[in-house]
Amino acid sequence: MDLLIARIVDGFNNGVVYGFLALALVCVYRGTGHLNLAQGEMAMFSAFIAYALHAVGFPVVLAILGAVAIGFIAGGVVERVLIRPLGHGADYSILLVTIGLFLVLNAGAGVIWGGDPLTFPAAVPSAPDDYISFFGTRLRYQQLLILAVLLVVMTALYLLFKYTRLGLAMRVTAGNPDSARLLGMRVNQINSLGWALAAAVGALVGGLISPSTTLTTGMMFNFLIYAAAAATLGGFDSPGGAVLAGIVLGVLENLIGSYISWVGSDLKQAVALVILLGVLMVRPTGLFGTKKVERV
Amino acid sequence: MTRLVVDDLSMRFGGITALDGLSLTIERGQICGLIGPNGAGKTTLFNCVSRIYQPDEGRILLDDLDLLSVPAHGIAAKGVARTFQNLGLFPSLNFLENTMAGAYPRGRTGFVRALTRVGVRREERTIRADAYRLLEFLELEHLAFTPAADQPFGTLKRLELARALAARPQLLLLDEPAGGLTHAEVDELAQTIKRVRDELGLTVLLVEHHMAMVMGISDQVVAMNFGKKIAEGTPAEVRQHPEVVAAYLGTRA
Amino acid sequence: MALPLEIRAGSRVDLSWRLGRVLGIVLLVVTTPYLVETFRLSQITGALILAIAVVGLNLLSGFAGQISLGHAAFFGIGAYTTGVMTVTYDYGVVTSIVAGMALCFVVGVVVGLPALRVQGMYLALVTLAVGVLLPSLIRRFDDLTGGSSGLFGMTFDAPEGITYFVGRAGQTVWLYYVTVVALLLSCLVVWNLMTGRVGRAVITLRDNEAAATVMGVNRAFVRTVVFGISAAIAGLAGSLFAVNSGVLTPETVSLLLTINLLVAMVLGGSGSFWGPVFGAFIIYFVPVWTSDLSQGPISGVIFGALVIALVFVLPGGLAGGLTSLLRRLVIVVPQPPTQGEVDQTSSLPDDLSDDPAGFEAEPTTDPEPRPAARLARR
Numbered sequence: 001m002d003l004l005i006a007r008i009v010d011g012f013n014n015g016v017v018y019g020f021l022a023l024a025l026v027c028v029y030r031g032t033g034h035l036n037l038a039q040g041e042m043a044m045f046s047a048f049i050a051y052a053l054h055a056v057g058f059p060v061v062l063a064i065l066g067a068v069a070i071g072f073i074a075g076g077v078v079e080r081v082l083i084r085p086l087g088h089g090a091d092y093s094i095l096l097v098t099i100g101l102f103l104v105l106n107a108g109a110g111v112i113w114g115g116d117p118l119t120f121p122a123a124v125p126s127a128p129d130d131y132i133s134f135f136g137t138r139l140r141y142q143q144l145l146i147l148a149v150l151l152v153v154m155t156a157l158y159l160l161f162k163y164t165r166l167g168l169a170m171r172v173t174a175g176n177p178d179s180a181r182l183l184g185m186r187v188n189q190i191n192s193l194g195w196a197l198a199a200a201v202g203a204l205v206g207g208l209i210s211p212s213t214t215l216t217t218g219m220m221f222n223f224l225i226y227a228a229a230a231a232t233l234g235g236f237d238s239p240g241g242a243v244l245a246g247i248v249l250g251v252l253e254n255l256i257g258s259y260i261s262w263v264g265s266d267l268k269q270a271v272a273l274v275i276l277l278g279v280l281m282v283r284p285t286g287l288f289g290t291k292k293v294e295r296v
Numbered sequence: 297m298t299r300l301v302v303d304d305l306s307m308r309f310g311g312i313t314a315l316d317g318l319s320l321t322i323e324r325g326q327i328c329g330l331i332g333p334n335g336a337g338k339t340t341l342f343n344c345v346s347r348i349y350q351p352d353e354g355r356i357l358l359d360d361l362d363l364l365s366v367p368a369h370g371i372a373a374k375g376v377a378r379t380f381q382n383l384g385l386f387p388s389l390n391f392l393e394n395t396m397a398g399a400y401p402r403g404r405t406g407f408v409r410a411l412t413r414v415g416v417r418r419e420e421r422t423i424r425a426d427a428y429r430l431l432e433f434l435e436l437e438h439l440a441f442t443p444a445a446d447q448p449f450g451t452l453k454r455l456e457l458a459r460a461l462a463a464r465p466q467l468l469l470l471d472e473p474a475g476g477l478t479h480a481e482v483d484e485l486a487q488t489i490k491r492v493r494d495e496l497g498l499t500v501l502l503v504e505h506h507m508a509m510v511m512g513i514s515d516q517v518v519a520m521n522f523g524k525k526i527a528e529g530t531p532a533e534v535r536q537h538p539e540v541v542a543a544y545l546g547t548r549a
Numbered sequence: 550m551a552l553p554l555e556i557r558a559g560s561r562v563d564l565s566w567r568l569g570r571v572l573g574i575v576l577l578v579v580t581t582p583y584l585v586e587t588f589r590l591s592q593i594t595g596a597l598i599l600a601i602a603v604v605g606l607n608l609l610s611g612f613a614g615q616i617s618l619g620h621a622a623f624f625g626i627g628a629y630t631t632g633v634m635t636v637t638y639d640y641g642v643v644t645s646i647v648a649g650m651a652l653c654f655v656v657g658v659v660v661g662l663p664a665l666r667v668q669g670m671y672l673a674l675v676t677l678a679v680g681v682l683l684p685s686l687i688r689r690f691d692d693l694t695g696g697s698s699g700l701f702g703m704t705f706d707a708p709e710g711i712t713y714f715v716g717r718a719g720q721t722v723w724l725y726y727v728t729v730v731a732l733l734l735s736c737l738v739v740w741n742l743m744t745g746r747v748g749r750a751v752i753t754l755r756d757n758e759a760a761a762t763v764m765g766v767n768r769a770f771v772r773t774v775v776f777g778i779s780a781a782i783a784g785l786a787g788s789l790f791a792v793n794s795g796v797l798t799p800e801t802v803s804l805l806l807t808i809n810l811l812v813a814m815v816l817g818g819s820g821s822f823w824g825p826v827f828g829a830f831i832i833y834f835v836p837v838w839t840s841d842l843s844q845g846p847i848s849g850v851i852f853g854a855l856v857i858a859l860v861f862v863l864p865g866g867l868a869g870g871l872t873s874l875l876r877r878l879v880i881v882v883p884q885p886p887t888q889g890e891v892d893q894t895s896s897l898p899d900d901l902s903d904d905p906a907g908f909e910a911e912p913t914t915d916p917e918p919r920p921a922a923r924l925a926r927r
Contacts, residue, residue, distance in 0.1 A: 034670070035670040035673065035674070037673075082857060085861065086860070086861075091669050091670070092614075092616065093860045093864070095616065095670075095673060096811075096815055096856055096857075096860050097856070097857050097860050099808065099811060099812070099853075099856060100812075100852075100853040100854065100855075100856035100857035100860070101853065101857065102808070102853065103808065103812070103849045103850070103852050103853030103856065104849070104850050104853030104854055104857070105853075106846075106849060106853075107846040107847065107848070107849025107850040107852075107853065108849075108850050108853075110846045110849070111846060111847050111850060115846075221804070225677065225678070225681055228674050228677070229674075229678075232671065232674060267685055267686070267689050269681065269685055270682050270685045270686070270689075273678040273681060273682050274682075276674065276675075276678050277663065277675060277678055277679075280663065280666075280667055280671055280674070280675055281663050281666065284666045284667045284668070284671060346763055348759065348762075348763075368762050368763065369762050369763075369765055369766055369767045369768065370765075371763065371765075372763065372764050372765030373765055377763075377764075378763055380759070380760060384757055384759065384760025384763065384764075385756075385757065385760070386752060386753050386756040386757055386760070386761075387756055388752055388755075388756050389749075389752060389753075389756075392885075393749065396749065397749040397752075397753050397761075397764065398764060400746065400749065400750065400753075400764050400765045400766060401764070401765035403746045404746075405745055405746040405747065406746075406747065407742065407747055407774055407778075410741050410742050410745055410746070410747045411738060411741055411742070413741060416741075416745055419746070420745055420746075421886070421890065422894065423746075424886055425886035425890035425891050425893070425894045426894040428885055428886050428891055429891045429894050432891070437885065440883075440885055441883045459760075459764070463764065463765070
């Protein structure tokens with residue numbers, strides 16, 4: 001029983017990260033209606049920036065916040081410079097740009113900081129006995145912090161999207177920018193905001209999880225795929241759904257990987273992917289996504 | 297030319313009844329104009345006949361063929377061709393290629409033949425010449441090698457017609473062909489449709505808002521409102537039908 | 550002499566121009582082994598193998614407009630099928646390559662089926678998932694595939710008795726020629742498909758699906774078969790990679806390979822016939838050169854920046870840029886069919902299945918699917 005709980009908690013912790021990154025994907029989607037394949041790399045790069053800030057003397061928390069702020073600005077700039085000029089509906093071109101961005105950030109981090117893993121300290125005490133006991137497993141403070149921050153961010157975004165005019169405007173401008181403009185909405189600012197928020201969220205994730213994953217250029221690779229799966233399952237326009245889906249994915253994958261030996265650890269990720277594929281077959285626009293209706 | 301029979305066709309979208317027991321018959325070689333206010337169900341009917349939609353009830357017969365048993369990509373082979381309101385053209389291709397594309401159902405080169413190059417060259421030359429002749433017929437041959445983008449709307453509409461005709465259809469469905477055209481272009485279009493029907497031997501169903509044009513070229517007119525047929529007959533008859541007048545102009549208060 | 554020079558399609562100048570290009574390529578292919586040393590030749594072979602994979606990807610993404618973020622999977626299936634069949638089960642190389650391609654075709658069709666239901670970003674995710682799945686599967690079934698430790702020992706031995714191919718250098722030359730032939734065949738397949746009726750089906754489906762369907766194009770059939778063929782070509786590349794490098798690990802067929810293929814396609818020019826070859830060479834050799842210049846994966850930065858720049862500046866890639874440049878010098882003016890041909894069409898049957906009485910007119914068909922700029926006259 002203890003083992004089961006330990007595995008659930010383990011999966012839960014992974015799922016939290018998936019959901020967190022999925023939130024960033026949701027922000028971009030809400031902002032401009034696209035999938036940002038470079039989201040993970042942006043988060044990774046921000047984590048490295050936090051490292052750099054810390055290395056010049058900032059305390060951990062400030063370094064992370066600094067990276068978040070820089071990420072926010074950078075996200076907005078990326079949208080302004082790389083995405084907006086391509087216009088609405090240039091899906092393929094935008095996908096290519098995000099792939100290019102992926103490469104630049106991934107390789108760039110390697111060029112700037114070298115290929116060796118770096119250590120980034122945790123924001124809260126993380127000595128071996130800094131944990132809370134939970135039904136026989138140890139919940140480390142850092143994990144609890146990540147969860148807490150995730151819940152705060154998720155709630156904030158949910159409230160933003162659902163109850164503010166800005167949030168409503170975001171949904172409209174992503175889907176139909178021309179109508180939005182005619183209604184007086186400041187489409188450009190809203191698009192940038194989506195990307196800026198996403199980058200900020202990503203920076204937050206990166207900064208918080210790097211202590212446990214060690215800081216390497218490949219750290220976000222896997223997470224992106226899970227995050228994309230989570231956002232698809234939970235709905236690209238639903239912060240709560242994406243987080244919930246992320247957590248469910250994390251737990252499911254871990255349990256299936258542990259208890260079905262045929263799957264083992266190699267195919268754990270495959271579980272998430274198979275679920276993703278299965279869902280998309282049945283509902284091609286995701287579990288909670290809104291269906292797009294085309295007029296002939 | 298072929299005979300089109302629509303029998304008691306009904307279609308619902310959620311709570312909205314787009315088609316309500318609609319029946320109509322178009323005889324061989326006739327031009328039938330379909331009119332009605334927006335939302336009357338004209339496009340829905342069109343889409344049912346071109347098999348984009350599957351109606352909930354009713355039948356559609358092309359001579360003896362049950363059209364509803366044919367999948368969307370099969371209607372071309374059965375002699376049905378349609379144009380689109382917003383142009384069903386292919387911007388990557390030029391005028392000649394667009395027209396050649398329209399001849400798709402008549403060709404035979406599939407994947408296997410393309411790879412083995414059996415008879416391909418000859419078929420290509422045939423289709424190419426045939427498409428060119430069609431462009432000449434519609435006076436577009438000077439644009440044969442121009443990309444089908446960035447041309448005036450009226451010109452593209454004629455290309456759209458060429459594309460549809462390239463399949464040598466028996467039944468031609470025209471979806472608001474006069475939309476976006478100038479007065480002169482509309483007159484030209486009307487003459488072209490008549491010429492096409494006369495010289496190529498087609499049955500034509502057209503949906504149109506431009507009253508003068510529809511009344512001018514149709515042999516029979518069918519008026520719809522709220523998914524039902526409200527009038528049917530010669531243009532003169534339908535024009536004066538009280539329900540038609542009411543649908544467009546309203547009734548005295 | 551005013552530029553651009555106009556040449557009538559089908560004229561003798563045009564035909565000699567085309568013949569000249571073909572001869573030039575043949576010359577290049579045949580003299581290369583003499584001009585470079587063995588190591589460089591095997592590098593060139595590596596780039597050509599990549600080119601084959603990009604040709605496959607280009608058919609799917611460039612021509613048919615279907616995003617594929619998982620093409621490395623097909624490369625991997627081809628590679629591992631050949632590897633396992635030759636090393637573990639002792640089949641012949643050619644048999645294994647064909648088997649690999651067949652398997653890839655089937656898998657491609659299977660993957661293509663869900664792709665029918667799914668659009669845009671979700672299609673990207675589906676293909677991404679497939680691409681990421683393969684290395685996991687390879688690791689999991691390691692008794693068959695060697696897992697993370699890898700699969701070794703694949704070779705494609707030169708036929709005996711031909712002195713040209715003797716020895717280590719000869720083996721390299723042999724593989725070079727095998728690859729060149731495979732590349733030419735792949736390009737020929739794509740060319741044959743994309744010019745002509747099938748090409749029209751693919752392009753119309755890409756440009757306007759509803760209109761294409763109404764015109765008779767069977768969306769499901771065309772899309773899945775294209776997926777299958779594209780996968781088979783990538784599989785061919787994978788098989789050749791296996792025998793060329795002799796080693797296979799799951800890392801070689803990871804997401805990174807897909808990204809490389811995509812970048813190569815974009816750089817070379819998606820939707821062009823020669824672009825994939827240019828792109829593959831760039832992708833292969835730039836990292837080789839930059840590793841001499843600096844530490845670190847700077848080639849990644851370069852590629853990323855290039856992709857972004859190209860999207861804005863040169864969407865047609867290198868091939869597109871070169872074609873535009875070439876058009877400033879020479880334009881091949883397409884010719885309409887002869888009057889004789891046109892007159893004959895009025896007596897054509899509606900169904901062209903029974904081949905009409907042969908045309909006696911001289912061929913004026915312009916095989917370029919995208920003829921040059923507007924007619925100068927008229």
